[in-house]
Amino acid sequence: EPEVTQTPSHQVTQMGQEVILRCVPISNHLYFYWYRQILGQKVEFLVSFYNNEISEKSEIFDDQFSVERPDGSNFTLKIRSTKLEDSAMYFCASSDEDTQYFGPGTRLTVL
């Protein structure tokens, strides 16, 4: 069964450094998303991407964040200058017509 994959599973970085989280969505899906879950809190929407552009973004998704689909298969989330409060589990998702399927997540730890 096709699944969404994410790399790395765990990323540790120093505050102020740039990180790139990678995702490979399910191959025939057209909608892509990033969500995050801060430890002990609810899963929150960050951004959605369709037809090579951002379709929606939350207030969390400020200028420090960017997304890209560089090669037709990967979908990346870049955080330009990480802050301590960016520490969270980041989930990628892709969807067919009516259901979003999630990857296993990348745990980002900012020191």
Add this chain to the structure above:
Amino acid sequence: AQSVTQLGSHVSVSEGALVLLRCNYSSSVPPYLFWYVQYPNQGLQLLLKYTSAATLVKGINGFEAEFKKSETSFHLTKPSAHMSDAAEYFCAVSLYSGNTPLVFGKGTRLSVIA
């Protein structure tokens, strides 16, 4: 704006007992509703979804949920709990289609006691 409330951050049941996890939503338009499960150190797995077809929805692992518009509820049930059901369960809502951003509840941790 839509929102989801999950009553009870932690539910504990005995093995073989009924599982009932509560979810209430608010939405200005007919919603799409989902239950996801998260096992320890894993991602979110879709359990079941309501997309305006049958109000009683059957999912994986013996779970089902009933959409009740009058009560704005989408409670998750399973007749007989199994040890392997221990996990975190999230209710989520989206508007217009399953492709719009999901709004999640805070989650309910289910413990199953032998």
